[in-house]
Amino acid sequence: MQVALVEIGTGLGFRTYVARNDQGILVKNRRLGEHPNVVTELGGEQLVSSYKEAASAGALIDCIWFKNAKYMPAVIEIEYTTGVTSGLSRMLNFKDRFIPLFTRYVIAAPDEQRDKVVAECSKEQFKSLGAKFLPFSAIQELYALHQRGRLKNVNQEFLDNFLESPQAA
Numbered sequence: 001m002q003v004a005l006v007e008i009g010t011g012l013g014f015r016t017y018v019a020r021n022d023q024g025i026l027v028k029n030r031r032l033g034e035h036p037n038v039v040t041e042l043g044g045e046q047l048v049s050s051y052k053e054a055a056s057a058g059a060l061i062d063c064i065w066f067k068n069a070k071y072m073p074a075v076i077e078i079e080y081t082t083g084v085t086s087g088l089s090r091m092l093n094f095k096d097r098f099i100p101l102f103t104r105y106v107i108a109a110p111d112e113q114r115d116k117v118v119a120e121c122s123k124e125q126f127k128s129l130g131a132k133f134l135p136f137s138a139i140q141e142l143y144a145l146h147q148r149g150r151l152k153n154v155n156q157e158f159l160d161n162f163l164e165s166p167q168a169a
Contacts, residue, residue: 011151014065054098084120132163
């Protein structure tokens with residue numbers, strides 16, 4: 001899913017930071033951190049460079065999308081079998097050390113974990129994130145659109161159509 005999110009980000013015109021511990025994953029005989037449009041140093045990204053504590057806090061976040069060195073369209077944690085709470089905690093720690101900035105905080109998880117994700121996102125300690133749920137089926141759909149070249153020239157809000165808000169659930 002992480003590789004698909006990097007590709008989707010590329011299709012949307014984003015550069016993607018990939019968690020420090022995942023940059024060495026081999027994809028088509030190439031390390032993920034060596035792929036085009038992948039940011040390997042969060043603190044080196046212009047938007048984050050003045051916030052060293054935020055860069056450190058975000059180092060293990062699975063994916064962070066950047067656009068034009070001015071926007072951060074999404075901060076994404078992918079949850080397969082690990083607890084949703086750890087991903088939400090990482091995102092909250094990052095947010096608390098960064099400037100107030102509009103972004104989408106997103107938990108990507110299997111469709112069948114929707115209720116669990118919604119319950120965790122709705123807990124009082126995470127409400128300030130306004131976290132959204134991105135089901136794996138939506139990632140697969142976005143990836144298919146990317147492969148057909150259909151993500152070019154769509155606006156950032158296009159992504160919102162694939163996100164579920166726990167408050168609206």
